[in-house]
Amino acid sequence: MSSVAADPMDPAPGPTQAGLGARISRQLQASWKLCVIAVPYAWMLIFFLLPFFIVFKISLAEPLIAAPPFSALFDLTEEGIVTIRIILDNFLFIFEDDLYIRTYLNSVKISTISTILCLLVGYPIAYGIVRSGEMARKLLLMAIILPFWTSFLLRVYAWMGLLADKGTINNLLISIGIIDEPIRMLYTDFAVYLGIVYTYLPFMVLPLYANLEKLDSSLNEAAADLGAKPIGIFFTVTLPLSIPGIVAGSLLVFIPATGEYVIPDLLGGGNVQMIGRVLYNEFHQNKDWPVASAVAIALLFLLVVPMMIYQRYQAKEAEKV
Amino acid sequence: MGKGRSLFLTVMLWLGMAFLYVPMLLLIIYSFNYSKLVPVWGGWSVRWYKVLFESEEVWNAVALSLKIAVVNATFATLLGALAGLAMVRFGKFRGRTLFGGMLAAPLVMPEVITGLSLLLLFITLSKMIGWPAERGFTTITIAHITFSMAYVSVIVQSRLTGMGETLEEAALDLGAKPFRVLTDITLPRLTPAMVSGWLLAFTLSLDDLVISSFVTGPGANTLPILIYSRIRLGLRPDINALATIIIVTVAIGVAIAAFMLMRQERQRLAEEKMAAGP
Known part of the structure; x- marks a missing residue:
């Protein structure tokens, strides 16, 4: 971790000892600081950053019927010359085949609509919690966080039981005579939207809550004193001030939802194509690693801009406190 | 932020909570269903829990x-x-x-x-x-x-x-x-x-x-x-039973953890106040 160096300006403003002792203790401090940084840094470099380069490398390789099923990029020829073979076919393949293009667009469409729905459902909830009394606020926050701790997979499964042709909702509607034939809900776009909104709702509500909680209520009071109506105050004061919360919550829903695999697989069946599912199947069923890698790289490019916005926002928030 | 919820916010809060919790509640109720077909009610029973506990794979x-x-x-x-x-x-x-x-x-x-x-x-x-x-x-x-x-x-x-x-x-x-x-x-x-x-x-x-x-x-x-x-x-009654066990365990665990963290936090604040005291 040569890139990490302890800040020479920083060490203890402690008592000034003269000479050698001070130098040794400064050295020691620099070295334990270095350790604190180096261990997690090395871990993330090896297990988080390095894998992306490998994916990138394999996305440029040729699929082979072998184990592992892709060609080597670097070959040492007999003369000792390293030849590098880069094959852009995998990328051409995913750009030419309109299945992939359509799937990308469909993923973006589904996660955009889900994010908007999540915001519409989550905003009033977050605002309602902020406006509650102290005890109610604590309990409601717990109630929002609790589902996040229980199994994601089982929360999706719960909706399979509700939405199935012979599921709870259809049974109920038929038994009270509203419909005669079951409505098809499971394995449709609708089920996927519902699943995403349901499972990602806490990710929307929590940043919104954190933002709304910090707003200064005297602004609202001032507006009210000057004769503004509550709805007017909301749209001219509260809503504009809560934009950072809206951005954070929306990105926290949009980014992972775009690459979602479980929800389109379980609730969408084969009918809803999303890129995460294509990648998974390309890898596990078709065993086409290079194409799966190319799909992953393309997905990463699609999401890199929202991810950077999110990270800059996080860094800004951290400095604000 | 000011106190007092409008009727609209209260209704949305309740709907939101129902949206979050009714599906899980139904999942739990149907785990006690005798019937092999998950959404068809066949009377109360714990048979799927038995099936679950006997499975070595699980x-x-x-x-x-x-x-x-x-x-x-x-x-x-x-x-x-x-x-x-x-x-x-x-x-x-x-x-x-x-x-x-x-x-x-x-x-x-x-x-x-x-x-x-x-x-x-x-x-x-x-x-x-x-x-x-x-x-x-x-x-x-x-x-x-x-x-x-x-x-x-x-x-x-x-x-x-x-x-x-x-x-x-x-x-x-x-x-x-x-x-x-x-x-x-x-x-x-x-x-x-x-x-x-x-x-x-x-x-x-x-x-x-x-x-x-x-x-x-x-x-x-x-x-x-x-x-x-x-x-x-597809739907499986033994998975409903498993889900129930997981949800209940997590809920209890989170409640205990939250309670303990809250108590510790209060204690710490009190101690810091004492330390900083006059």
């Missing part, structure tokens, strides 16, 4: 998942706390931006990408240096530590920022060595954050399906992998 999956979750949570908490300390307390160092990026990215990175890239890393490594020889417990745990430590570091960072540095500065002014300040002041005050980090890492690991199913090997079925392979083919 027990093995539970054991593997718990083992991974505990090891993961412990390492993730240590690494995440170190990472958080480095980010908040060490000022600017070379490579800090990259480090911050690597700690923020796993929180939003689509799981299919993380899973695929880690698997390809493990395969490349095993070809080059012969490790890991086989995939299973070790590879899943490493994968889980990687994303869990990012979550832990976020919790630790926000706690460290919230704590301020006044106590540490006071200790340094009084002549304490920085390392002692870390062990005697910073770490004890960080304990609540590390406990919540441990718990979060534990549940994240228990919950993970996509990344595990990429980096697992033959025979190593974690609980989510087992559940998923069963529900893919």
Whole structure:
């Protein structure tokens, strides 16, 4: 971790000892600081950053019927010359085949609509919690966080039981005579939207809550004193001030939802194509690693801009406190 | 923020809570259904719980998942706390931006990408240096530590920022060595954050399906992998029973943890007030 160096300006403003002792203790401090940084840094470099380069490398390789099923990029020829073979076919393949293009667009469409729905459902909830009394606020926050701790997979499964042709909702509607034939809900776009909104709702509500909680209520009071109506105050004061919360919550829903695999697989069946599912199947069923890698790289490019916005926002928030 | 909810907000809150909890409630109720067809009510029964407890496959999956979750949570908490300390307390160092990026990215990175890239890393490594020889417990745990430590570091960072540095500065002014300040002041005050980090890492690991199913090997079925392979083919009453056990356990666990953290926090605040007192 040569890139990490302890800040020479920083060490203890402690008592000034003269000479050698001070130098040794400064050295020691620099070295334990270095350790604190180096261990997690090395871990993330090896297990988080390095894998992306490998994916990138394999996305440029040729699929082979072998184990592992892709060609080597670097070959040492007999003369000792390293030849590098880069094959852009995998990328051409995913750009030419309109299945992939359509799937990308469909993923973006589904996660955009889900994010908007999540915001519409989550905003009033977050605002309602902020406006509650102290005890109610604590309990409601717990109630929002609790589902996040229980199994994601089982929360999706719960909706399979509700939405199935012979599921709870259809049974109920038929038994009270509203419909005669079951409505098809499971394995449709609708089920996927519902699943995403349901499972990602806490990710929307929590940043919104954190933002709304910090707003200064005297602004609202001032507006009210000057004769503004509550709805007017909301749209001219509260809503504009809560934009950072809206951005954070929306990105926290949009980014992972775009690459979602479980929800389109379980609730969408084969009918809803999303890129995460294509990648998974390309890898596990078709065993086409290079194409799966190319799909992953393309997905990463699609999401890199929202991810950077999110990270800059996080860094800004951290400095604000 | 001001007090007092409008009727609209109250109604939305109740609808929101119903939306979150009714599906889980129904899942629990139907786990006590005698009928083999999940949504068709056939009277109360605990037969699916018996089926579940007799399944060795389920027990093995539970054991593997718990083992991974505990090891993961412990390492993730240590690494995440170190990472958080480095980010908040060490000022600017070379490579800090990259480090911050690597700690923020796993929180939003689509799981299919993380899973695929880690698997390809493990395969490349095993070809080059012969490790890991086989995939299973070790590879899943490493994968889980990687994303869990990012979550832990976020919790630790926000706690460290919230704590301020006044106590540490006071200790340094009084002549304490920085390392002692870390062990005697910073770490004890960080304990609540590390406990919540441990718990979060534990549940994240228990919950993970996509990344595990990429980096697992033959025979190593974690609980989510087992559940998923069963529900893919449709509704299963024994999975309802399993879901009920998981949901109830988590709810009780979270309630106890929240209560204890709240009590500890109150105690700490009281102590700090005493220490700062007149």
